[in-house]
Structure formats: C-alpha cells, structure tokens
Amino acid sequence: MSDPIIKIQNMNKWFGDFQVLKNINLEVEANKKIVVCGPSGSGKSTLIRCINRLEEHQEGDIIVDGNELSEKTKDIEKIRAEVGMVFQQFNLFPHLSILDNCTLAPIWVKKMPKKEAQELALDQLKKVQIDDQANKFPGQLSGGQQQRCAIARALCMQPKIMLFDEPTSALDPEMIKEVLDAMVSLAKGGMTMIVVTHEMGFAKEVADEVIFMDEGMIIEKADTKEFFANPKSDRTKLFLSQIL
Amino acid sequence: MQTFNFLKPNRSNIKNYSIIGSFLVLVSLIDVISNAFLKINLTSFLPGSITTLFPLITGLIGLNMMRIDYSGNKTLDLLNKNINTNNFNALLTLLILFSIIKALPQSLSWMIFDATISGDSKDACTGTGACWTYIKVWFRRFMYGMYPNEFHWRINTAFILVIAFGFVGYFMKENLKKYLALYYVIIYPVIAYLVIYYLISGGSFGLQWVETGAWGGLSLTFIVSFFCLIFCFPLGMIFALGRRSSLPAIKYISICYIEFWRGVPLITVLFMSSVMFPMFLPEDFFMDKLVRVIIAITLFEAAYCAEVIRGGLQSLPRGQYDAAKSLGMGYWKMHIFVILPQALKLVIPGIANTFLALVKDTPLIFVVGLAELAGMLALAKTNPKWLGFAMEGYIFASIIFWIICYAMSKYSYNLEAKYKTER
Numbered sequence: 001m002s003d004p005i006i007k008i009q010n011m012n013k014w015f016g017d018f019q020v021l022k023n024i025n026l027e028v029e030a031n032k033k034i035v036v037c038g039p040s041g042s043g044k045s046t047l048i049r050c051i052n053r054l055e056e057h058q059e060g061d062i063i064v065d066g067n068e069l070s071e072k073t074k075d076i077e078k079i080r081a082e083v084g085m086v087f088q089q090f091n092l093f094p095h096l097s098i099l100d101n102c103t104l105a106p107i108w109v110k111k112m113p114k115k116e117a118q119e120l121a122l123d124q125l126k127k128v129q130i131d132d133q134a135n136k137f138p139g140q141l142s143g144g145q146q147q148r149c150a151i152a153r154a155l156c157m158q159p160k161i162m163l164f165d166e167p168t169s170a171l172d173p174e175m176i177k178e179v180l181d182a183m184v185s186l187a188k189g190g191m192t193m194i195v196v197t198h199e200m201g202f203a204k205e206v207a208d209e210v211i212f213m214d215e216g217m218i219i220e221k222a223d224t225k226e227f228f229a230n231p232k233s234d235r236t237k238l239f240l241s242q243i244l
Numbered sequence: 245m246q247t248f249n250f251l252k253p254n255r256s257n258i259k260n261y262s263i264i265g266s267f268l269v270l271v272s273l274i275d276v277i278s279n280a281f282l283k284i285n286l287t288s289f290l291p292g293s294i295t296t297l298f299p300l301i302t303g304l305i306g307l308n309m310m311r312i313d314y315s316g317n318k319t320l321d322l323l324n325k326n327i328n329t330n331n332f333n334a335l336l337t338l339l340i341l342f343s344i345i346k347a348l349p350q351s352l353s354w355m356i357f358d359a360t361i362s363g364d365s366k367d368a369c370t371g372t373g374a375c376w377t378y379i380k381v382w383f384r385r386f387m388y389g390m391y392p393n394e395f396h397w398r399i400n401t402a403f404i405l406v407i408a409f410g411f412v413g414y415f416m417k418e419n420l421k422k423y424l425a426l427y428y429v430i431i432y433p434v435i436a437y438l439v440i441y442y443l444i445s446g447g448s449f450g451l452q453w454v455e456t457g458a459w460g461g462l463s464l465t466f467i468v469s470f471f472c473l474i475f476c477f478p479l480g481m482i483f484a485l486g487r488r489s490s491l492p493a494i495k496y497i498s499i500c501y502i503e504f505w506r507g508v509p510l511i512t513v514l515f516m517s518s519v520m521f522p523m524f525l526p527e528d529f530f531m532d533k534l535v536r537v538i539i540a541i542t543l544f545e546a547a548y549c550a551e552v553i554r555g556g557l558q559s560l561p562r563g564q565y566d567a568a569k570s571l572g573m574g575y576w577k578m579h580i581f582v583i584l585p586q587a588l589k590l591v592i593p594g595i596a597n598t599f600l601a602l603v604k605d606t607p608l609i610f611v612v613g614l615a616e617l618a619g620m621l622a623l624a625k626t627n628p629k630w631l632g633f634a635m636e637g638y639i640f641a642s643i644i645f646w647i648i649c650y651a652m653s654k655y656s657y658n659l660e661a662k663y664k665t666e667r
Binding site: 093 | 563569589
C-alpha cells in the first residue's frame with residue numbers, strides 16, 4: 001500500500017452559519033477512481049472544490065500529494081497545476097480558440113515552449129476526438145464537444161489527479177455518451193480520478209470505490225460492487241432505488 | 245374610422261392605392277416646398293385655415309392609402325414598418341418632414357447663399373448671412389492658439405510623428421506582439437511626451453522655446469485629450485482591480501480614490517491643480533501648468549474608467565475565475581490572459597462613452613487660462629475688431645468636435661465588431 005495521494009482528515013466547512021461539510025475523512029490512493037454521488041445540496045461539489053482549494057475549509061486537514069492546503073500554503077498555484085478540474089458548465093475561455101484554450105496554461109504556467117505545447121494540445125484533443133475543431137471558438141462547438149475540450153485542456157497540464165464536477169449534467173442525453181467515453185478511456189489510462197456524477201453506469205464500469213454523501217456527511221464508502229449489490233444504510237438504499 | 249374604410253388597401257388593389265397614395269404625399273410635399281423655397285402658395289384659392297392644413301391632410305390621406313401589413317414590395321414595407329405604422333406616426337412623420345423643409349431655406353441661405361468668405365476683415369461681411377471670413381482669418385489661431393506662426397510646422401511634425409509611432413502596433417512582428425500592451429502603456433506615452441516636448445516646446449536642437457501658455461486651439465485639445473486618454477485607461481484598470489481585491493488596504497484605498505474623484509466637479513479639480521497644488525510644492529520645484537492640468541484630468545477620468553471596467557469584471561461568470569485558477573494560474577496571469585481580455589471587450593461601449601465625455605470636457609481647461617479650440621473662440625469673439633460673430637465660431641467648433649467624436653465612436657463600433665466573433 002502506497003501513501004494516499006489525497007488525504008482528508010476531520011474536515012469541516014461552513015458557508016456563513018450553514019455547515020456544508022461535516023467531519024469528512026477520505027483517503028484516495030494513486031490511480032484509484034472514486035465516484036461521489038448523492039442528492040443535490042449534499043456537498044459533493046464543495047468537497048471536490050476543496051481539494052484544489054477553490055473553496056477554503058475551516059477545520060481539519062487536506063493533504064494533496066504531500067502538500068497541506070491551508071491559508072499558509074504559498075504555492076497553491078503549483079498544487080492546482082497538478083490537479084486538473086472539469087466543470088459542469090465547461091468554463092472554456094470564450095475569447096480563445098480551442099487550441100489556445102489548451103495551450104494557455106502550459107505556456108504561461110508551466111513555461112512550455114509554444115511549439116511543444118501545441119503538439120501536446122493537439123495530441124490531447126485527438127484523444128477526445130476533437131482535433132479537427134482546434135481552430136474554432138468554444139461558442140461554435142456543441143456542449144459535448146466543449147466538455148471534451150475542457151477535459152483535454154485539463155489534461156494538457158499533465159495533472160496527477162483529475163476532478164470532475166458533474167461533467168455531464170449540463171448536456172443533452174446524446175452528448176453524455178461521448179463525454180463519458182472520453183472519461184472511460186482516461187480512466188483506463190490509469191489516471192487518479194474523483195468524479196461527482198449521477199451516471200451510475202459510469203460508476204459501475206470504472207469506479208474502484210463509490211462514496212455516497214448526504215447533508216454534508218459521507219454516509220457510505222464502499223467498493224463499487226459492494227455498494228451496488230449490498231448497500232448498508234437505508235438512505236443509500238432509498239437513493240439507489242430512486243435513480244437506478 | 246369606419247367611414248375611411250374605402251381608403252384601406254388590400255393586397256389585390258395595393259398597386260393602384262400606393263400610386264395614388266404616393267401621388268398625394270408628393271402633392272403635399274410639393275406644396276410645402278414651393279411654399280418654403282419659392283414663397284408661392286399653390287393653394288391660395290382655398291379658404292384661410294384649410295390652406296395651412298392642406299399639405300397635412302393630403303399627406304395623411306396618402307399615407308393612409310399606402311398602409312398595409314404586408315405588400316411584398318420591399319420599399320413600401322420598409323416605409324410602413326418604420327414611419328407609417330399608424331395614423332399618429334404618419335402625422336409625426338409629416339410634421340417632422342415639413343418642419344425640416346420649412347427650416348432649410350433660412351439655414352441654407354444663412355450658411356451658404358448669403359454667407360461671406362472673401363476679404364480679410366470684418367468690413368467684408370456686409371450680407372445678411374454668416375461671416376465665414378471670420379473663421380478664415382482666425383483659422384490658424386483656432387488650430388494653433390498663440391503659437392508663433394512661423395513655427396506651426398513643429399506642431400504638425402510632432403503630431404505626424406506621434407501618429408506614426410501609434411501605428412507601430414500594426415506592423416509589429418508576431419514574436420514581439422506580447423510586448424504590445426507594454427509598448428502602448430509605457431513606452432508609447434514616453435515617446436509621445438519626448439516628441440511633443442522637444443518639438444513643440446523646443447528649447448534645444450536650435451528650436452526656440454515656446455512656453456505652454458502660448459499653446460492653444462485644436463492642437464491643444466488634441467494634446468490634452470491624447471495624454472489623458474492614454475493614461476486614464478491603465479490607471480482606471482488598476483483601480484477597478486483594486487476595488488475587487490481581497491486585500492482590505494488596497495480595496496479601501498481604491499474605493500476612497502474612486503469615490504473622491506467621482507464626487508468632485510472637474511472644474512474645481514482644475515482650479516485646485518492650478519491654484520492650490522503649487523502651494524504644496526517645494527519652492528524650487530516647478531511643474532508646468534499644462535502638465536498639472538493633464539494630471540488632474542487623468543486622475544479625474546480614471547475614476548470613471550475604473551467603474552466602467554469594474555462593471556465588465558463583474559459581468560463575467562465565476563466559472564471563468566474557477567477555470568483559470570484550476571489550471572494553476574495566479575492572480576496576474578488569470579487577469580491578464582483570461583479575465584481582462586473578456587471584461588475589456590464587454591466595456592468597449594462604456595469606455596468609448598467615457599472617452600467622448602473626456603474630449604468634450606477639455607474646453608473646461610479655459611478656466612485656468614489654457615485656450616484650446618473653444619477657449620480660442622471665447623477669446624476671438626471678444627476681440628474688438630471682430631465683435632458679433634460668436635455664432636459662426638460656435639458652429640465651426642461644434643462641427644469639429646462632432647467630427648472628432650463621431651470618428652471615435654465609429655472606431656469603437658469597429659473594435660466591437662472585430663472582437664465579437666466568439667460568443
């Protein structure tokens with residue numbers, strides 16, 4: 001057993017008076033794929049946003065790749081560069097072409113030469129099958145294509161961990177499949193992934209572990225097969241009966 | 245309106261109706277035109293009040309006959325949609341048309357047919373029209389102020405040089421493009437300052453010193469507007485970012501700055517800059533009045549720019565910040581590459597608005613004794629030899645200001661169109 005790449009201990013987070021995350025403990029080992037599910041408002045998104053410090057937590061420790069995240073963390077940018085994130089609303093930069101979206105951060109954050117960055121970007125775009133759209137602008141692409149571009153953009157930073165915040169929730173049913181396909185092939189490549197999603201088919205196919213959250217707490221954490229075959233808590237059973 | 249139904253066209257008879265209708269409108273226009281230009285009353289055979297109302301009634305009936313929802317004829321449909329949607333709009337259309345026609349002969353004869361432009365003294369202006377001789381004689385003053393006539397080439401050369409350096413960005417090589425912002429924000433203003441200092445002020449290279457008090461006219465308008473525009477934009481950007489900063493010190497300094505300068509009238513700022521400000525300076529420290537005025541206007545307008553830019557920053561979705569952060573970009577990289585390019589594009593109309601206001605505020609520097617175009621007019625109209633021609637001067641100035649401002653707003657539309665592609 002290697003050291004976990006993400007380690008969260010007794011973490012609590014409040015938005016004002018409202019406690020969003022309650023006593024979260026979580027360890028993720030390298031190359032593992034975790035799916036986080038649960039009803040809306042249960043704190044799933046907030047949890048993974050805390051992992052690259054888009055949200056600050058108030059109590060407890062979050063250790064990512066050996067670096068503790070806190071107010072004192074100086075090189076938060078360095079940690080974020082190693083943690084890729086894909087958002088529900090894609091969040092591509094509308095003023096840049098698809099290719100420039102992918103090369104911006106490698107060139108300016110990683111100081112990669114422009115040529116090299118472009119080759120890398122085209123390579124990543126090819127993997128998600130939109131290399132033929134490289135010179136278009138995000139506004140000209142369909143939702144599924146935009147989300148695949150967002151995945152490629154995150155991968156261009158060559159991250160160690162990938163976070164997915166409901167990547168298919170804003171998509172038409174037809175486009176969900178193309179995005180999930182891209183995520184499955186990424187998972188097969190051995191990336192460490194934490195995926196917040198309602199796509200249980202995806203969870204069954206690739207996840208090593210499934211986490212069920214409700215009201216800011218981790219209710220259940222189990223191996224995928226165990227989770228679907230034999231859920232322990234009643235809340236989980238109810239949730240599964242509703243969405244399966 | 246039941247009784248007028250026989251005047252309502254339908255798709256089958258629209259052709260005849262529109263011919264009769266346009267004929268009636270034409271008759272009404274001819275009547276007004278002949279009345280205005282030739283002073284002939286074509287309808288004098290009708291009783292008094294009907295004579296006056298005749299064109300209006302004929303025109304209304306004509307437009308009414310042409311009104312149809314959809315005719316298939318492009319011109320007719322366009323006309324109906326825009327100026328002939330109902331009886332009230334038709335009435336307004338006619339009234340506006342008639343008043344323009346009525347006003348044309350007087351203004352045309354004043355501005356052109358009865359105007360004088362020959363001669364070089366007031367005596368040449370004996371007619372009833374405008375006296376453009378006044379503009380002609382004073383033209384150089386209006387352009388260059390009290391700057392000595394034999395040195396006007398220096399101002400022209402300086403302006404050509406400054407414009408030439410401004411175009412450098414268009415011809416810059418691709419690999420130098422990333423320094424473009426640096427060039428326009430820091431290097432270009434310095435170059436422009438040096439050019440204007442050495443050429444227009446002179447004092448070295450064998451050029452005679454001309455103090456800024458002698459500068460004036462349109463060239464001074466340009467100099468003041470140019471420096472204020474080029475400095476107030478980056479300064480405004482800094483304060484806009486500062487006001488959104490998470491560091492309390494920077495945030496509150498920015499808020500204080502913006503609220504202070506937005507709260508005081510420009511005219512008092514100008515007075516302060518020329519009267520109060522030198523009192524606080526050490527005895528041997530000298531700063532030219534023009535420089536002080538430029539600094540004052542820049543600081544003043546920067547506050548407005550800051551608020552306009554802040555509006556753009558606020559309109560960006562939070563996801564853009566998240567995405568940039570998640571890619572490992574720090575504050576500056578995030579703003580330079582992701583946030584500002586989008587925000588600034590959104591605020592082009594607002595910035596253009598602020599800049600136009602700035603150009604039109606420059607005449608206020610007259611209160612501290614600097615006479616740009618409008619200031620020179622004020623001086624010229626009180627010249628004993630040329631009393632009574634204020635009107636011509638103001639018309640001349642407004643035409644010039646309108647040309648400058650229209651060019652600027654056209655340019656801002658072009659910029660908008662240029663950067664519009666993505667959304």
